Amino acid sequence: MNENLKPPTREQLIDVRRQMATVQYGKELLEKKRDALLRTLEEDRRNFKKLESFFREQMRHISFIYALIRMYEGQSVLQFIKPEREHTQVDVERHTLMGCRYSQFKPLKEQVFSLSGLAYDPAMASLYVDDLLNEMKKIEEKVWLFINLKAKLSALEKELSKTMLKINTLQYILIPTLHKEESRIRDILSERERQERYAVKKLSKKKKLQGFSYFPE
Template sequence: MADVNPTRMELMKTKERIALSKKGHKLLKQKRDALILEFFKILKRAQDLRGQLTQKMDSAYQSVRIADIYHGATELENISLGMKKQIDIDIEVKNVMGVKIPSLTAKMDLVPFIQNPGYSVIGTSAKIDQAVGEFEEILQMVIKLAETETAIKRLILEIEKTKRRVNALDYILIPKLEQQKRDIAFRLDEMERDSFVSLKAIKRKLDKQKS
């Protein structure tokens, strides 16, 4: 009980600190549990996105193979080189239990194929349209996957940080304060007993002097 005065005031302050620490401990546990729930929700979303992305990539490459059969590799390459795409990504930040999580939205402006001098509009443009459309979807999915994986990393860091704080209260601060409270109470009882014994001794001495 170093550097702690065994007084009634100190005992009261220690009890208040214990109550405050327990309240903080409860709130931190609630935050930790909410973060873990959010983590698993976003993890499930990321797993679903990965599965969808794999399927979409298989489909997109199949569309490219079909377009290649109809147009040939040289024409596809010329069209791809002539296409101009402007991609703007808007970033918004969501706050989840104190964790800043980015929300990404991609906006893509594509020069229409009809404006592309390397592209022929006779008969088979739908094949390339389909391939391009699928790869645009893939890009959107990759951006969303990046968003979810960033969220997962940030949530993991915050969960670990919150766990450390909960454990510090659980195993260090609250036990230390509880022990401090017991030590002060014990010392106060000891002082009261000493005082009582001293008073009795004084009373006996006074009684002797009177008799």
């Protein structure tokens, strides 16, 4: 027999209310997670914005110095200041924040910016070349911070999107459905109790009338 065709009972009403309490508690936990993610995202976005401003400022300096080198030294000098460095080996660390997993990266060996790996003689070049290398060194020191912050922001934004989807599903679909089911069962039980009270009252009245018929005046 189909369960939906069975008359509801008080046990079913209690079970629905228990489900409502569980779902509401889960929704509150997800809202706390959402708030924590938003606070972290707000702080990281603020730091990322500062980092972007730093990179834009450094790129303006590098572009200006690069133009001066092209003007006074020529294109050939730029070929000599390319660093002769092997590919960087990267170590990956896994982190978890409020159920959100994200990766952070760092070089296996400390990367030190040195002029010894450059195929040019500093004494034979202008000061503009040194200025360019110094500006590039400033950017290199911030590259890993930029990469890790970008990776963390991407993971947190995805986790926040999934959390908001779960909250909306509970708030606008599951909780209203449980409320409707509770109301339906409660109305059926109330109507059943009203009918039972009416039947008992009618039976009691009938018995009373039968009792009077046994003892006529």
